Amino acid sequence: MPDGLLHSGAARDDRRRVLNLHQPGVVRRLLDEARSRGRLPTTPGVTEPVGWPMVDAIAGSRRN
Structure with a gap:
């Protein structure tokens, strides 16, 4: 996620929409x-669900 261009709380989907995981309500x-x-x-136990489809759904429904 951090690639030198975005801050540590940034998650970007395949359409280049960015979520700020530090913003209140995003993780919820x-x-x-x-x-x-x-x-x-x-x-x-330990589980590692694939989260990118969820990030994509949240980024698409985000209110600006």
Whole structure:
């Protein structure tokens, strides 16, 4: 994510839309999106869900 051009809280989707993960409410929206897709873990342990489709969905629905 940080590539020298964006700050440490930046996530950019494939359409070059940027989310600021430090902005209030952004991570909450990502968690809500993961929950709606059934992607939250249901058992203890390590999991690595692919988050880019969720970032893309949140970036597309972001209010400016």
